[in-house]
Amino acid sequence: MKTAFLFSGQGSQYPGMGAELADKYSACKPILECGSDIMGFDLLGKLTDSSPEELAQTRLSQPAIFTTSLLALTAIREEGADCGAVAGHSLGEYAAMYASGMLSLEDAFTAIKLRSAAMAKAAENLNGAMAAVVGADDALIDEICGSVNGYVAPANYNSPVQTVIAGESAAIDEAMAKFAEQGKRCVKLAVSAAFHTKLMKSAADEFKSQIADLSFSAPNCDFYSNLYGAKLSDFSDMPSYLAAHICSPVKFASELNAMQSDGVEAFVELGPGHVLMGLVRKTLKGVVNVNVENHETLQKALAALK
Numbered sequence: 001m002k003t004a005f006l007f008s009g010q011g012s013q014y015p016g017m018g019a020e021l022a023d024k025y026s027a028c029k030p031i032l033e034c035g036s037d038i039m040g041f042d043l044l045g046k047l048t049d050s051s052p053e054e055l056a057q058t059r060l061s062q063p064a065i066f067t068t069s070l071l072a073l074t075a076i077r078e079e080g081a082d083c084g085a086v087a088g089h090s091l092g093e094y095a096a097m098y099a100s101g102m103l104s105l106e107d108a109f110t111a112i113k114l115r116s117a118a119m120a121k122a123a124e125n126l127n128g129a130m131a132a133v134v135g136a137d138d139a140l141i142d143e144i145c146g147s148v149n150g151y152v153a154p155a156n157y158n159s160p161v162q163t164v165i166a167g168e169s170a171a172i173d174e175a176m177a178k179f180a181e182q183g184k185r186c187v188k189l190a191v192s193a194a195f196h197t198k199l200m201k202s203a204a205d206e207f208k209s210q211i212a213d214l215s216f217s218a219p220n221c222d223f224y225s226n227l228y229g230a231k232l233s234d235f236s237d238m239p240s241y242l243a244a245h246i247c248s249p250v251k252f253a254s255e256l257n258a259m260q261s262d263g264v265e266a267f268v269e270l271g272p273g274h275v276l277m278g279l280v281r282k283t284l285k286g287v288v289n290v291n292v293e294n295h296e297t298l299q300k301a302l303a304a305l306k
Contacts, residue, residue, distance in 0.1 A: 003082070003083045004087060005083040005096070005099055005270055006088065007088035007099070007270055008065055008091075008270070011191065012275050014055070017065075018072070021295065022047075024295060028075070032067070035067050038106065038110055039112075039113055056190060058119055059120045065091060069092065076298060079298065081268075083099070083221060089250060089275070097219075100221050110211075122193070122203035127168060128192065129166070129191070129193075130155060130172070133163050134161060135184050145167075147178065150167065151171055154166075155196040155250065168194070176188065200246050204244070208240065214239075226245060229253075231262065252279060260287065266289075266304070267284075270291070288305065290304045290305075
């Protein structure tokens with residue numbers, strides 16, 4: 001059974017995430033030590049002791065979620081399970097790069113440190129917002145995004161029934177009102193930035209120059225791309241790809257369909273929460289769909305993969 005490992009994105013964090021796996025699997029210790037050295041703070045301490053408000057800050061949420069995903073990856077591999085494909089949602093693509101051997105542990109944490117700082121700085125200078133729209137097709141989303149005063153654009157194509165829009169805060173409020181008039185449900189997300197839009201270009205430009213010297217290898221398994229919604233085959237200029245990734249829509253539903261078309265039968269979300277499990281359920285039929293975030297979910301996942 002061909003298995004894909006999926007990695008959680010920003011917004012899925014919660015206090016205590018990853019701590020149980022870190023305690024149970026000694027192989028997690030080098031990840032926490034390396035990450036703490038590079039980030040400049042005690043990662044396990046932040047995972048266990050931070051408040052929800054602290055964890056929601058981009059400078060902490062990105063390394064914390066990334067670390068939790070790597071702890072889950074380490075645990076499932078210690079139990080003998082592995083994958084033939086990887087994908088991540090937004091931030092999760094960095095855990096996918098580490099899992100597939102594209103980035104070393106040190107370079108992956110370095111990239112996360114630089115990305116989180118650049119994106120946090122861009123967010124502080126902009127009054128941005130994001131909202132999930134349920135039940136609207138692409139044509140209606142494009143129509144309403146183009147009709148408001150100010151900038152709004154699709155940011156995450158998450159499933160056939162959910163798309164996230166992002167843009168200027170006042171324009172998002174106007175768009176939400178227009179979707180409500182059409183009978184479509186909208187939920188504003190707990191973020192203060194318009195991720196995956198052109199409003200993040202300053203972060204993308206800064207990040208691209210900072211990671212120019214990182215070493216990227218070809219992946220050792222199939223790697224699916226948010227940017228294209230398909231398997232990535234060109235790894236010749238990853239700094240440019242990752243800069244574009246910051247300010248371009250996430251085509252996650254297309255990725256899931258591409259993976260199923262390529263023979264993936266089992267999807268394992270590694271990291272905090274189970275948001276991606278929900279997107280798989282809404283997008284694909286007839287696949288194994290599990291998550292790993294603690295010992296209990298790990299055991300369930302291992303049983304489902306047998």
